[in-house]
Amino acid sequence: MKNIGVAATILLPIIAILLIVSQFICTNELVAISSSVKQMDSEIEKTQASIEDFEQQIASASSFAAISKKAEELGFIVPQKAVALTSSQFTVALHTQ
Amino acid sequence: MSRIWVIFSFFLLFFAAIIVRLFYWHIWESSKLRDAAAGQHLIRFSIPAKRGNIYSSDGYPLVLSKEVSLVYANPREIENMYEASGRLATLLNVDSASISALLSLPDRVWVPLKHKVEKETVDAIKETGIKGIGFEKESKRYYPEGSMSAHLLGFVGADENGFDKGYFGIEGWYNRELSGKDGFLAAEKDAHGTPILIGETLRVEPENGRTLTLYVDRTIQGIVEKKLSQGIEKYGAKEGAIVVMDPKTGGIISMASYPSYDPSIYTEFEKSLYKNPVVAGSYEPGSTFKSLIMAAGINEGVIKPDTIIDESGQVQIGEYSIKTWNDQYHGKISMTDVLKYSSNVGMVFVERALGEDKLLKAIKDYGFGKPTGVDLEDESSPSLRKDSEWYEIDYATASFGQGIASTPLQLVRAVSAIANGGQLLEPHVVKSITDDKGKVYKTTPKKIRTVLSEKAAKQVTEMMVAAVDYGEAKWAKPKGYRIAGKTGTAQIPVAGHYDAKKTIASFVGFAPADNPKFVMLVMLVEPQSSQWGSETAAPLFFSVAKDILLYLGIPPS
Numbered sequence: 001m002k003n004i005g006v007a008a009t010i011l012l013p014i015i016a017i018l019l020i021v022s023q024f025i026c027t028n029e030l031v032a033i034s035s036s037v038k039q040m041d042s043e044i045e046k047t048q049a050s051i052e053d054f055e056q057q058i059a060s061a062s063s064f065a066a067i068s069k070k071a072e073e074l075g076f077i078v079p080q081k082a083v084a085l086t087s088s089q090f091t092v093a094l095h096t097q
Numbered sequence: 098m099s100r101i102w103v104i105f106s107f108f109l110l111f112f113a114a115i116i117v118r119l120f121y122w123h124i125w126e127s128s129k130l131r132d133a134a135a136g137q138h139l140i141r142f143s144i145p146a147k148r149g150n151i152y153s154s155d156g157y158p159l160v161l162s163k164e165v166s167l168v169y170a171n172p173r174e175i176e177n178m179y180e181a182s183g184r185l186a187t188l189l190n191v192d193s194a195s196i197s198a199l200l201s202l203p204d205r206v207w208v209p210l211k212h213k214v215e216k217e218t219v220d221a222i223k224e225t226g227i228k229g230i231g232f233e234k235e236s237k238r239y240y241p242e243g244s245m246s247a248h249l250l251g252f253v254g255a256d257e258n259g260f261d262k263g264y265f266g267i268e269g270w271y272n273r274e275l276s277g278k279d280g281f282l283a284a285e286k287d288a289h290g291t292p293i294l295i296g297e298t299l300r301v302e303p304e305n306g307r308t309l310t311l312y313v314d315r316t317i318q319g320i321v322e323k324k325l326s327q328g329i330e331k332y333g334a335k336e337g338a339i340v341v342m343d344p345k346t347g348g349i350i351s352m353a354s355y356p357s358y359d360p361s362i363y364t365e366f367e368k369s370l371y372k373n374p375v376v377a378g379s380y381e382p383g384s385t386f387k388s389l390i391m392a393a394g395i396n397e398g399v400i401k402p403d404t405i406i407d408e409s410g411q412v413q414i415g416e417y418s419i420k421t422w423n424d425q426y427h428g429k430i431s432m433t434d435v436l437k438y439s440s441n442v443g444m445v446f447v448e449r450a451l452g453e454d455k456l457l458k459a460i461k462d463y464g465f466g467k468p469t470g471v472d473l474e475d476e477s478s479p480s481l482r483k484d485s486e487w488y489e490i491d492y493a494t495a496s497f498g499q500g501i502a503s504t505p506l507q508l509v510r511a512v513s514a515i516a517n518g519g520q521l522l523e524p525h526v527v528k529s530i531t532d533d534k535g536k537v538y539k540t541t542p543k544k545i546r547t548v549l550s551e552k553a554a555k556q557v558t559e560m561m562v563a564a565v566d567y568g569e570a571k572w573a574k575p576k577g578y579r580i581a582g583k584t585g586t587a588q589i590p591v592a593g594h595y596d597a598k599k600t601i602a603s604f605v606g607f608a609p610a611d612n613p614k615f616v617m618l619v620m621l622v623e624p625q626s627s628q629w630g631s632e633t634a635a636p637l638f639f640s641v642a643k644d645i646l647l648y649l650g651i652p653p654s
Contacts, residue, residue, distance in 0.1 A: 049164065052161075052162075052163075052164065055161065056161055056239060056241070059157070059158045062241075064242060064245070065242070
């Protein structure tokens with residue numbers, strides 16, 4: 001009976017210390033995970049914002065107004081007449097100068 | 098014994114009262130009390146949903162949502178009020194006095210300074226390092242194509258509570274789908290209203306608005322808008338509109354009208370410009386209506402394309418004389434010639450052959466007098482007069498499109514029935530809706546009713562092809578293509594009579610006639626170079642049609 005009491009006196013603090021240490025480790029891990037999750041969320045948000053920004057830039061650059069301006073600068077002119085090419089079942093209508 | 102009953106009754110009533118009171122609190126007033134309690138210990142932040150984008154059928158963005166910011170201030174934290182006001186006013190392009198007034202409001206911890214501020218301005222404000230200035234995310238509509246399709250798209254303004262709301266066009270009709278559902282973050286707060294760092298929080302993510310893909314083809318829309326603008330200038334018209342529809346699906350491929358507005362700065366334009374004349378405008382279709390009545394006559398079997406009439410002079414109806422547009426008469430002519438010469442006298446013959454009841458039924462069957470059901474907010478339909486108010490002269494004039502009002506879209510939809518073999522379809526602008534999770538909901542063509550037999554539709558198509566090939570506007574037709582069409586010149590009713598000098602010139606048709614890819618109406622209001630549709634709207638129609646046919650890769654037959 002006395003031995004059990006001694007064992008308990010030694011073991012219980014050890015278990016308590018182990019639990020505290022494991023709690024520290026777990027908490028630390030959770031904090032690290034939480035921090036990286038937050039960082040990932042932030043990165044996702046930033047990436048989404050850049051995607052949206054790129055989409056807007058692409059949309060602006062490929063708009064009719066932008067294309068017409070660029071075409072004019074490069075010397076393209078409005079075609080005056082069209083020619084249709086027919087080869088058996090394949091037919092294509094083309095704008096030509 | 099009686100005392101026991103008294104005490105028993107007392108306890109019974111007492112507990113009943115408690116139960117009633119508990120029922121009142123827990124059931125009857127529960128939501129109100131829950132909200133009140135939440136208001137006392139929770140602070141709630143709204144997480145705005147992103148408004149959905151709008152794309153053309155070829156995948157180009159017509160409307161995007163751009164991230165902007167609400168700039169606000171906490172006046173208590175601002176150190177130098179006058180200097181801050183001056184710098185903020187310059188950056189935000191706002192009057193300095195109004196910023197000072199806002200920052201000087203007593204006991205205010207949060208004052209909004211300006212909504213929808215661009216990222217560049219926000220960065221510039223951050224660089225100044227002024228304390229007490231904060232930013233909240235907002236979204237703003239961005240139009241890569243500028244004012245293209247303005248009437249079709251509508252715009253986003255604010256509702257009575259200052260929240261974004263779509264008005265007119267697609268933005269108005271699909272406001273709920275585009276808006277999505279705002280999320281929120283609820284956190285516990287202390288007695289001072291400050292969020293508790295380790296308190297409980299509840300985060301509900303926003304449900305972003307749905308993405309819309311239209312039937313509108315960006316290239317065709319570009320062609321139509323450019324040609325319309327050139328046509329209005331060339332013919333000196335006051336207003337104009339073009340609508341292009343796919344006769345097989347009812348999809349609106351293009352819709353443009355002039356004058357228009359820029360949806361990104363809609364407040365700078367007159368409110369009268371916001372309504373789309375193609376769906377909200379009312380006009381007399383004039384001779385473009387003849388092909389519809391002719392089709393009804395052929396469908397009923399009362400006439401054939403080769404039925405001969407004697408067009409020898411004016412037709413007298415009571416006190417009114419019906420004459421041809423140029424007061425010239427061609428003697429014995431066929432029904433095909435009636436369309437070719439656009440003969441009002443010939444149309445009175447068709448009306449009489451058809452009979453009043455069948456004529457009225459045909460007009461109603463084509464969908465006139467009722468909205469088409471197109472998914473645009475501003476649609477309205479001119480109503481038909483009551484059946485009892487139709488007189489002999491009304492039936493006669495209706496046969497050649499006068500004394501009857503229509504929207505341009507109603508006319509295009511009715512002519513589509515000739516093009517597609519007799520089916521009246523519900524027009525649609527939106528082709529598909531994609532939700533936040535990527536699920537796609539497609540719009541299926543909706544048939545309203547069969548208005549013509551396939552045979553009648555084919556016969557009228559041939560008559561319309563002849564009207565183009567041998568009619569007044571034959572010179573403008575692109576060579577080698579079979580195009581079915583009809584010109585129209587409607588006088589504008591002013592104060593109970595028609596003003597001969599003010600006309601609405603129009604042309605409606607479809608191409609290629611044998612397998613139509615599009616039905617198109619061109620309308621010019623009060624053209625100055627010529628009042629006739631054959632000299633203004635028809636050449637413009639053919640010019641647009643030629644470009645569309647080339648774009649679609651359709652060669653001459």
